[in-house]
Amino acid sequence: MLFKVEMTVRIPHDMPAEVVADIKGREKAYAQDLQQQGKWRHLWRVAGSYANVSIFDVKDNAELQDLISNLPLFPYMDITVAPLCRHPSSIREDDR
Amino acid sequence: MLFKVEMTVRIPHDMPAEVVADIKGREKAYAQDLQQQGKWRHLWRVAGSYANVSIFDVKDNAELQDLISNLPLFPYMDITVAPLCRHPSSIREDDR
Amino acid sequence: MLFKVEMTVRIPHDMPAEVVADIKGREKAYAQDLQQQGKWRHLWRVAGSYANVSIFDVKDNAELQDLISNLPLFPYMDITVAPLCRHPSSIREDDR
Amino acid sequence: MLFKVEMTVRIPHDMPAEVVADIKGREKAYAQDLQQQGKWRHLWRVAGSYANVSIFDVKDNAELQDLISNLPLFPYMDITVAPLCRHPSSIREDDR
Amino acid sequence: MLFKVEMTVRIPHDMPAEVVADIKGREKAYAQDLQQQGKWRHLWRVAGSYANVSIFDVKDNAELQDLISNLPLFPYMDITVAPLCRHPSSIREDDR
Amino acid sequence: MLFKVEMTVRIPHDMPAEVVADIKGREKAYAQDLQQQGKWRHLWRVAGSYANVSIFDVKDNAELQDLISNLPLFPYMDITVAPLCRHPSSIREDDR
Amino acid sequence: MLFKVEMTVRIPHDMPAEVVADIKGREKAYAQDLQQQGKWRHLWRVAGSYANVSIFDVKDNAELQDLISNLPLFPYMDITVAPLCRHPSSIREDDR
Amino acid sequence: MLFKVEMTVRIPHDMPAEVVADIKGREKAYAQDLQQQGKWRHLWRVAGSYANVSIFDVKDNAELQDLISNLPLFPYMDITVAPLCRHPSSIREDDR
Amino acid sequence: MLFKVEMTVRIPHDMPAEVVADIKGREKAYAQDLQQQGKWRHLWRVAGSYANVSIFDVKDNAELQDLISNLPLFPYMDITVAPLCRHPSSIREDDR
Amino acid sequence: MLFKVEMTVRIPHDMPAEVVADIKGREKAYAQDLQQQGKWRHLWRVAGSYANVSIFDVKDNAELQDLISNLPLFPYMDITVAPLCRHPSSIREDDR
Incomplete structure (x- = not known):
């Protein structure tokens, strides 16, 4: 069953750089794992933004x-689901 | 090159049924032809609406x-592009 | 699987009264049939409006x-789904 | 008498983790108590968000x-009532 | 029990003048009757508009x-309730 | 001369509790004084919010x-006036 | 006592030209009379629109x-007042 | 002196085709004349819409x-100016 | 050449009082100087807000x-221009 | 291939002045380099704001x-792309 998910990232300006780097690293690993499993079917960057358009395939x-x-x-994200x-x-x- | 296109259909209430049927028939043929060509990569209905989410692949x-x-x-459509x-x-x- | 569905009715002002009555009659029968089947779990009127809040239970x-x-x-309705x-x-x- | 209440949680990013945990713990106990009393009739998570849709039954x-x-x-919540x-x-x- | 109700009137431009006059006449009589009963506690015009702010007192x-x-x-009105x-x-x- | 005034309170999360208490105490005294004078004609809480609907009577x-x-x-308030x-x-x- | 009033004109597309001309003629005469009286203190066109910004001086x-x-x-106008x-x-x- | 002007065309659905064609023909001639004079410096179509982004150069x-x-x-257009x-x-x- | 300018002031809650006082003092002097020069033609407070409506006269x-x-x-201001x-x-x- | 890009700058109020100056210096050098390359075709200030309208020319x-x-x-910017x-x-x- 498919859902369009749109995520816009809003990291607080005062978050320490190493904390940001750690979160982003775990985010990437997590996103790639879900893609490997076929649950995160598509993942595109919206050009000119810190946002993505995704298609999830869940039960x-x-x-x-x-x-x-x-x-x-x-x-740290604004998320909409359809x-x-x-x-x-x-x-x-x-x-x- | 990919674009997300979202279309919401708003057919005027006073349009004659046969005109609506004709337009919808041509819309379907046109959409299927572009899908066959690979230019309209994905076409999903947004559940609970007369709207779609599409991915176009154009040069x-x-x-x-x-x-x-x-x-x-x-x-007769409201259209947004990303x-x-x-x-x-x-x-x-x-x-x- | 549950969805909140909100519907606001906007019947065109120039629709003949008997057409409106017919549509509303069929809407009511349809809504009650889906409730009987357990697919339209809840149906509430939003007080002071021509709108409803519903819970659907679908597969x-x-x-x-x-x-x-x-x-x-x-x-003739504006519909949102969550x-x-x-x-x-x-x-x-x-x-x- | 029923009300639809929608709550979106926005916890400040700089709130200490133990304070957050304490508030969430009390929130859960409070919500479950009101459900037991029948005043908080329904409580659903909106999928893909830190938000809920609730039905309250009050006098x-x-x-x-x-x-x-x-x-x-x-x-720490944006709340709407109908x-x-x-x-x-x-x-x-x-x-x- | 009190509710603030705001109403903005949007009469279709092509409604015949005598129909409009009839509706407005019945609206006025109805509004005054509810005020006499104490159910429509306050009724104010919003200056510079075809809109009102009202306080209803209902059970x-x-x-x-x-x-x-x-x-x-x-x-023919947009209505909000609080x-x-x-x-x-x-x-x-x-x-x- | 009457005005509808709507106020939504947004106290910063990091304001010390004693400062908040002091401001709220002075706010209450000020509001009650204006009500006594007849300048703040009505003051209602919007149920389910930290907001009020007021009617001011000024020259x-x-x-x-x-x-x-x-x-x-x-x-610390968002205020609208009509x-x-x-x-x-x-x-x-x-x-x- | 001054008010800023902004008006955007939205004349229905199917209104007969002579009706439009008559209304506009009366609007102009009315606006100029109020200016002569000093009640419509300022009247400016918003460049690139069918809208105005006005200052009224009323008791x-x-x-x-x-x-x-x-x-x-x-x-036929959307009007806001401050x-x-x-x-x-x-x-x-x-x-x- | 430059202005960004954005125009979105909304032609009424019931306007006769020959009237639409006439207006569009005159619009094109007018737009090209202003471009020749250097007053309409840039004129771009917004891809996927019936809208344009323009730069005007006026005194x-x-x-x-x-x-x-x-x-x-x-x-028949919604127009914004900056x-x-x-x-x-x-x-x-x-x-x- | 005239422009309507609307300004809403949003001073950060944690700005030291003496810094705020200094900025406001310089703002007032600057605004009065531009009024004396005839460039800031009108300056009105929007009643019930920390905002103004202004008319600038510039070349x-x-x-x-x-x-x-x-x-x-x-x-520290939200500003719109027309x-x-x-x-x-x-x-x-x-x-x- | 052209894109209209609109950028509104929102620098956090508590960012140290020298950090701001450094970022702005690098922004200016970067913007001028892209203009020299012909990739940032147009760059205009929106009068009365800390925002720009730009035309990018990319492959x-x-x-x-x-x-x-x-x-x-x-x-530190809100950005829209068309x-x-x-x-x-x-x-x-x-x-x-």
């Missing part, structure tokens, strides 16, 4: 909440 | 404008 | 889209 | 204010 | 919905 | 500015 | 409402 | 108003 | 930028 | 992201 809303709330950057499904004009049964 | 901004402005439903590029945490060189 | 996003897009009033899941402070395993 | 506006303003997280009542298409006399 | 949310949805101008209660700095037990 | 805009800008909480006057459907010559 | 809110609601274009008073840094006692 | 605000209000599409001037980091004295 | 956009960016409170010109219904050739 | 979205995210002021292309009414094949 239900609870898993979506679990994956997103465990993002190391979760406390549930997706097959479009009647799509040429694919299961567009991933 | 430049001019082609994006050409493809979108020729949509049969173009005069340029995308590779995310540094993506596990794929070219995430499509 | 996936596709069923949510199917149920909502078949509402007789669908073309995916819900269990809250860690809830005293019920499955709050319906 | 009047003053009790609503009393319950909400005593939430331990009250100073008064609810029976929907004419509801199949239940008193939808809780 | 519960259901009565509020009943009173507002029966306004003859109801289909539940009120005693302010701890008010010098009156029951500020009406 | 002109300058007095409104004077009264509001001297509120001890003035630097000028009011008699509504043609009001049953009272001077609705206070 | 109270009721007169402001009277003057604005009698504008021939009143039903009460003004002397600024402590103004070099004039009564800045008109 | 004062009055000329800006004159040029924009005479656009054949003026009654005054521009030399940026201290620009490498050109007069960036056109 | 071009560059001078507007120069005057505004040198305001001692410039870093270019003004003669209104065709104004009774004055040069409404100042 | 694709990835280069846009690269140029913008390396701005020394990037963490893809541009040739307007059919433009008199230039390649309006730069």
Whole structure:
């Protein structure tokens, strides 16, 4: 089941550089692990911003909440979610 | 080059049913042709709405404008566009 | 799987009264049928408005889209959707 | 008398972890007590966020204010309230 | 129980003058009747607009919905509602 | 001359508790004094918030500015103002 | 007593040209009469728009409402109002 | 003197095709004439929309108003204006 | 050439009182000097706020930028600007 | 390929003056270097603000992201991006 997730990062200006680096490092590892598992299907940078557009593929809303709330950057992001499904004009049964 | 395109359809309430049917028929054929060509990479319905989230793959901004402005439903949609590029945490060189 | 759905009705002022009555009649029958099936778990009027707050219980996003897009009033409503899941402070395993 | 209450938590980034833990612990106990009393009828997490959708069942506006303003997280939340009542298409006399 | 209600009138430009006059006449009679009953406690014009600020005094949310949805101008107004209660700095037990 | 004034309190999270208590104490005394004088005609809490809806009765805009800008909480509130006057459907010559 | 009033004109596209011309003619005469009386102190066009910024000088809110609601274009304008008073840094006692 | 002007076209759906064609033809001629005169310095399409971003070079605000209000599409566009001037980091004295 | 400028002051809560006093003192002197020169034509307080509505009279956009960016409170204000010109219904050739 | 980029600077009030000066110095050098290369085609100050309107000329979205995210002021700016292309009414094949 697919969800579009958009995340905009807002790191506090007074956070120490090494703390930021640590969080970003864990964020990257976590994001890549979820991509390897096929749960984070797409991950794009929005050009000109510190934001991304993502497609998550989860079994239900609870898993979506679990994956997103465990993002190391979760406390420092504005996040919007939209549930997706097959479009009647799509040429694919299961567009991933 | 990828763009996220979001379209919300707002057909005027007083448009005759056969005109609506004709426009929707041409919209579907057009959308499927662009998908076949690989230019309309993804097309999802936003659940609970008459809207879609799409990923276009075009060679430049001019082609994006050409493809979108020729949509049969173009005069009846609210459309937003965001340029995308590779995310540094993506596990794929070219995430499509 | 639960979703909060909020619907605000905006019937065009020039729609003939008998057409409005017919649509509302079918909307009511449809809403009550879905409630009987347990798919439309809660349906409340927002006091002072022509709007409702609803909780849908569906198996996936596709069923949510199917149920909502078949509402007789669908073309005449502003609709927002939010995916819900269990809250860690809830005293019920499955709050319906 | 029912109210939909939506709460989004915004804890200041520089609040010490033990203070946060204390407030969250008291918030959970308080929320569960109100649920046990039947005043906090429903409590759902909005998937992908640090927010909830709740249904309160109170005897009047003053009790609503009393319950909400005593939430331990009250100073750190954006809160919206909507008064609810029976929907004419509801199949239940008193939808809780 | 008090509610602040704000109403902005938006009469369609193509509504015949005699229909408008009839609706406004019934609206005025209805508003004055509710004021006589003490249910519409205050009614002020917002200077420079076709809008009002009102205070309703009702026994519960259901009565509020009943009173507002029966306004003859109801289909032609944008309406917002806020539940009120005693302010701890008010010098009156029951500020009406 | 009446004005509707809405105030939402936003006290900085790092303000010392005794400073907050002092400001709130002076705010309450000031609000009660203005009510005694008849200049702050109504003061209601918006249920579920740290906000109020007020009706001020002043001789002109300058007095409104004077009264509001001297509120001890003035630097910590979002404030909106709307000028009011008699509504043609009001049953009272001077609705206070 | 001064008020800033901003008006944006939105004439319906299907209004007959001679009706529009008549309304505009009466609007101009009305605006010039109020300027002659000193009640409409300033009237500027916002460059690049069909909108104006105005300063009204009235004896109270009721007169402001009277003057604005009698504008021939009143039903076809979005209007915002802000009460003004002397600024402590103004070099004039009564800045008109 | 430069201004950024953004225009979004919203042609009413029920305008006859030949009227639309006539207006668009005159708009194009007008836009090209102003470009030839150097007053409409830049004109770009926003990709994926029926909108443009323009740079006007005029002698004062009055000329800006004159040029924009005479656009054949003026009654059918949402227009925003921002005054521009030399940026201290620009490498050109007069960036056109 | 006239511009409407609206400024809302947002001084950080943790700025030392003597720094605030110094900035405000310089702001007042600067504002009065520009009024004496005739460049800051009007300066009004918006009643019930820490904001003003001003009319600047400058020779071009560059001078507007120069005057505004040198305001001692410039870093602590939200500022909006609108270019003004003669209104065709104004009774004055040069409404100042 | 052209993009309109709008940047509003929001430097934290508590950043030390010498840090600010250093960032601004590097920002200016960076901006001038990109202008020399022809990648930052236009750079204008929005009069009355700490903001700019820019036109970037890049080979694709990835280069846009690269140029913008390396701005020394990037963490302290609100940035919006719009893809541009040739307007059919433009008199230039390649309006730069």
